[in-house]
Amino acid sequence: MSISRDINSDDVDDNEYLMHTYKPWDVTFVRGVGSYLYDDNGNEYLDFLSGIAVTTLGHANKRVVDAITNQVSRLSHVSNLFGNELAGKTAKLIDLLIGGGKVQAGGQVFFANSGAEANECAIKLVRKFMLDRFVVLSAWGSFHGRTLATLHATGQPEKHEPFQPLPDGFNHVSYNDYSELLKLMNGKVGAVFLEPIQGENGVIVPDRGYLKEVEKLCRKYDALLIVDEIQTGLGRTGSWFSFQDEDISPDIVTIAKALGNGMPIGCCWAKKEVASAFKPGDHGSTFGGQPLALSAALATLDELIALEAPKRAKELGEILKSKLQEIDGVKAIRGKGLLIAVEIDGDYANNVYKKALENGLVVNAVRPNAIRLEPPLTISADEIEEGVKRLDLAIKLAHEEVVVA
Numbered sequence: 001m002s003i004s005r006d007i008n009s010d011d012v013d014d015n016e017y018l019m020h021t022y023k024p025w026d027v028t029f030v031r032g033v034g035s036y037l038y039d040d041n042g043n044e045y046l047d048f049l050s051g052i053a054v055t056t057l058g059h060a061n062k063r064v065v066d067a068i069t070n071q072v073s074r075l076s077h078v079s080n081l082f083g084n085e086l087a088g089k090t091a092k093l094i095d096l097l098i099g100g101g102k103v104q105a106g107g108q109v110f111f112a113n114s115g116a117e118a119n120e121c122a123i124k125l126v127r128k129f130m131l132d133r134f135v136v137l138s139a140w141g142s143f144h145g146r147t148l149a150t151l152h153a154t155g156q157p158e159k160h161e162p163f164q165p166l167p168d169g170f171n172h173v174s175y176n177d178y179s180e181l182l183k184l185m186n187g188k189v190g191a192v193f194l195e196p197i198q199g200e201n202g203v204i205v206p207d208r209g210y211l212k213e214v215e216k217l218c219r220k221y222d223a224l225l226i227v228d229e230i231q232t233g234l235g236r237t238g239s240w241f242s243f244q245d246e247d248i249s250p251d252i253v254t255i256a257k258a259l260g261n262g263m264p265i266g267c268c269w270a271k272k273e274v275a276s277a278f279k280p281g282d283h284g285s286t287f288g289g290q291p292l293a294l295s296a297a298l299a300t301l302d303e304l305i306a307l308e309a310p311k312r313a314k315e316l317g318e319i320l321k322s323k324l325q326e327i328d329g330v331k332a333i334r335g336k337g338l339l340i341a342v343e344i345d346g347d348y349a350n351n352v353y354k355k356a357l358e359n360g361l362v363v364n365a366v367r368p369n370a371i372r373l374e375p376p377l378t379i380s381a382d383e384i385e386e387g388v389k390r391l392d393l394a395i396k397l398a399h400e401e402v403v404v405a
C-alpha cells in the first residue's frame with residue numbers, strides 16, 4: 001500500500017495546498033528532453049527559457065543524468081562534518097573558470113543550495129572581512145534573492161515594503177551610473193555588489209567600461225567588489241563569466257542556476273585573502289556541497305567545457321539576434337550571447353507569453369514590454385529558427401488582441 005500513489009495529482013487543487021507565492025500556473029510540465037518540454041496533456045514546447053538560465057545543457061542531459069544516477073546509488077549525502085570526494089575537485093574547476101578557463105584564479109569556494117544562499121554567504125563574508133565597514137551598495141533594479149539580506153540588496157523597493165524591517169547595512173545606487181556611486185563611497189562601505197547584466201530587470205547591459213570604473217573606485221576606497229553571476233555565469237553571455245568581458249578582477253563572485261543543470265546548487269567564490277576571514281563555525285549548510293548535488297555540478301562543468309559553452313553562446317546569440325530582427329513589432333533587442341530581451345512596441349508582453357505558450361514556446365515576460373529568452377546552450381540553429389517563428393506568431397496574435405481591445 002502506498003499513500004502517495006493513491007493521491008491522483010489531477011484531483012489535487014494546488015491552490016489549496018501550496019502557498020500563493022506564485023500566480024496560478026498556465027501549464028504543468030511533466031517531462032523534458034534537450035530543448036523540448038512536454039506538458040501533462042502530451043503537448044510539446046520549445047524551451048526558450050531553460051528554467052530561467054538553469055538547464056543550460058537542455059533537459060535530461062545524458063552526462064548529468066548518468067552522473068546523478070551513479071552518485072545517488074553510491075552516496076547522496078554526508079554531513080559537512082565529514083569530507084567528500086567531489087567538493088575539492090568541483091571547487092578547483094570553478095576556480096579555473098573564474099580564471100578564464102586557462103589559469104587557476106586562486107580563490108576558494110563555499111557551496112550552497114541556491115542563488116540567494118550564495119549571495120547571503122557573500123554578504124556575511126563582507127561583514128567578517130571588513131568588520132565595521134559593513135555597508136553593501138547595490139543597484140536599483142537589481143535582483144539578488146529573497147532571503148531578508150539578499151532582499152534588501154535587491155534594488156526593488158516594492159519588494160522590500162511588506163517585509164520591513166529589513167537588515168541594516170544596504171544602500172542603493174543607479175545602475176550604470178559611476179558618478180552616483182562615487183558620491184556614496186565612504187568609510188562605511190564594505191562592498192559594491194552588482195550584476196554584470198541585470199537579468200530580472202529586463203536584461204539591462206551596462207555601458208562598456210562601467211564595471212572597470214566601479215572596480216577602480218572599489219580599489220581607491222578599499223571596498224570589495226562582488227559580482228553576482230547567478231544568471232549570467234557559466235557561458236551564457238559568451239564568456240565563462242560576464243565580468244571577464246570587462247577585464248576586471250572581482251573579490252567575490254556568486255554562481256548558481258546553471259551550475260547543476262537543474263540540481264539545486266549555488267556557490268560563493270572569493271579571493272583567498274577574503275575567504276580566509278571565515279573560520280570553522282562562521283557559516284554552513286546541511287545540504288550545501290553534498291555529493292549528489294556536486295555530482296551534477298561536476299558533470300555540468302565537464303559538459304560545458306566540452307561544449308565550449310562561451311563560444312557557442314556567442315555564435316548562437318548572433319543567429320538568434322539576426323532572426324529576431326526580422327520580426328515586426330520588435331523595437332529593440334538587448335543582451336549578450338543567449339541572454340536576450342526582446343522589447344516590443346507596447347505593454348503586452350504577458351499576452352505574448354500566453355500566445356507563445358499556446359503555440360508551443362516557453363518564454364518569459366520580464367517587463368510589461370519585454371520578453372526574455374534564455375534557451376539552452378545546446379540548442380540547434382534549426383530549433384532557434386523554429387522558436388523565433390513561434391515567437392513571431394505569438395507577437396502578431398497578441399498585438400491583434402491589443403489593437404481590437
Ligand SMILES: Cc1ncc(COP(=O)(O)O)c(C=O)c1O
Nearest residue numbers: 114115116143144145228230231
Ligand atoms: C542575478 C540573480 N541573483 C540571485 C538570484 C536568486 O537565486 P535563487 O532564486 O536561486 O535564490 C537570481 C534569481 O533569479 C538572479 O537572477
